[in-house]
Amino acid sequence: MMLEPILKSMHILLVDDNPNNLKVLSQAIQGCGWKILMATDGESAIEQAEYCDPNLILLDVMMPGIDGFEICRRLKANFITKNIPVIFMTALADATDKVKGLEIGAVDYITKPFQKEELIARLKLHLNISHLTHTLEQRVEERTIELTQSLQKLQNTQLQLIQSEKMSTLGQLVAGIGHEINNPIGFISGSCSHIEEYMNDLLRLVNLQQQKLPHPDPEIEELIEEIDLDYLAKDLPKLMESMHQGIDRLKDISLSLRTFARSDILSLVEFQIHEGIDSTLMLLKHRLKDQGDRPTIEVIKKYGMLPLVTCYPGQLNQVFMNLIANAIDALDESNTDRSFEEIKSHPNRITITTSLKELNVEVKIADNGIGMSESVKQKIFDHLFTTKSVGKGTGLGLAIARQIIVEKHGGSIECNSSTEQGTEFVILIPVRQ
Template identity: 70%
Template sequence: MTRPVHILLVDDNPNNLKVLSEAIQGYGWKALMATDGESAIEQTEYAIPDLILLDVMMPGIDGFETCRRLKANPITENIPIIFMTALADAKDKVKGLEIGAVDYITKPFQQEEVIARLKLHLKISHLTRTLEESVQKRTAELTQSLHNLQQTQLQLIQSEKMSILGQLVAGIGHEINNPIGFIAGSLSHIEEYTNSLLSLISLQQQKFPDSDPEIEDLIAEIDLEYIHEDLPKLIKSMSQGINRLKDISLSLRTFARADISSQVEFQIHEGIDSTLMLLKHRLKGSGNRTEIKVVTEYGNLPPISCYPGQLNQVFMNIIANAVDAFDETDHQYFQQTSSQPTIHIITSVDSQRENVIISIRDNGCGMPLEVQARIFEQSFTTKPVGKGTGLGLAISHEIIVNKHHGNINCNSTLGDGTQFTIILPINYCG
């Protein structure tokens, strides 16, 4: 059932109220009445009339002040107000229009004129509301469409990046694993052969201490004693290098697992460790910046059902951003505070054992509130042109919230660092 039109009549003259009320009710409109400005304001707030006929000259606050108060109130500011006045001064009419009235009716009024003006402004008010509703609806539709488009773009970018990364890592792994295996196998034989040769030389020197002068000259020239001491160290260093290459290869495979089509059981700590391994070169000191210390406090986490490659990308984005922040921080900041650039990673399970919690905190210079409020927006970046795309944290938010039904938030204070907290369900099945 359609609500009848309500018109508030405000006049200190009972005869005027009676005449106007009868005229209004004859058109099926409902009349509300007030005899002063204070009661008109009070009645308007709870009755919300469709239009107000307001007398200018009244006891207490006049019509102009009543209009000002109604227009200053968000609840009543959009109700059209028509002044009724016996004043013929153009300045008074202009004054009323400036403070928000939509029209004037001059006393003594003609009933036909009053009804005609009421119809006109009720129609204008209805059209205005309809237009505003249409605009709001269309704006909401466009906003949702834009949001859906941005989400689709992020998902396409994410899928493409993971696909390319998976193919790249698979190719690199295939290319380097074979020579690594060959070198590692050969190195064990080289170590054995070297030890045998050095033992033979030592034994020969013991059995034949007086050797040929030419041999003695060569021994001095090549510094046999130094070779005897350094060669095992070289072989040990080569072995450590091979192990390092194996670790990097394993970290690449762990980091770039492109389990896009289905979720798998995954230990979060493996992903964090592989990320730190790949960023190890950036954690070392360079130039004026000292080495970045990484402190890990791992809780007893169960494997969780997830897309490992995507979660590893989130860890990479957040930790790499922390390193970037240290690179951009004046090195004197840490000298003055006698502190070392540090990234603190803490993992735990919540009290209900339904979620894992990952906290990644740095002690950098922090972010202002206006930057913090926008960090998950697509294409928003504070980095110089060519240094960042503004997609890293937007994709991270997409991965955590939409792909894993988790939560990610940031808490940062200028001069006191930044902390990202990630909450992931243990047994979520997407």
């Protein structure tokens, strides 16, 4: 009963080469409230079906030119009309013709001469079925969209939880390491200053003794020769200089750890993007240097003049870490069949370019590795997608990177790549949130 108002708004296409038959059919069903469309040949029927999209087609089998079977085949082969139900009308009693019609897509048969009540009942039945099928398809489509949206929200929430947990854990770990490193660095640095002072005093004393006592005891001369005093006096300052350089390196690493691990998750702060990139490169220096089977990966920095950016520094550093580490992986993969000398003649390079684009900071991280195919490029930001072997990639890095840039900072991240042409990631971050 609830379908009656809906059925009255439906369109039925009547197809028969005999105008009298069309008149009889339309008179038989005119009281049902359906809108009647008519066609007297196959081409006209197909054209009207495409243009008017009727809810049902009542189709005569025996027609000159294109018969009903061929019309039905064409309707079912057409993307626009394939789902319109077709009922054949025929005076034939041969069962094989009915089977043939059903096999090519018809939903029912009405035999001439027809009974008005039977005709209307069959039309109502198939209009009901068509409407319910269409409604069900709509509901399935709507439900699919809802489930897709729910899955996307779930994945985003999962990424946020993973990213927050990683940043929290990483921040605590790195901050702790940085603090632990600082104490011995301070002690060693202070001790080295005293050692250098004591060393210089002792060397002055030895020089003075040599000047005042030009003919020392033979036992002393023997010891001087044994320890090679001249070499020792020249090498000790060099050793102290190396120790100072090592201490400075440790201080840089400690500073990089603290810069990288800044986990200002709850509040936005002003941050110099170059500091984040430099701290990331410092922490990845061990992967960039000569590995024995390949030369050092060259890092070319093309820094522009950037203002301070309002952002979450720890999260941006995580993005830089992921992109640069991925670039190193891609370069190592491209070296599989290349010798040390071949790589040296065509060096591995990572180029980092920064610039100010109106109200956005642009960061480009490019490598000259193997690149990626178009199909892979379309999926790289997908949740859990990875091209790395088991145990080497989670498929979360770039998904989290996109979430940090797009959702957390209102920016954008794009990938430009093609096979054997390297890969470039382009990040845009608003200067002010």
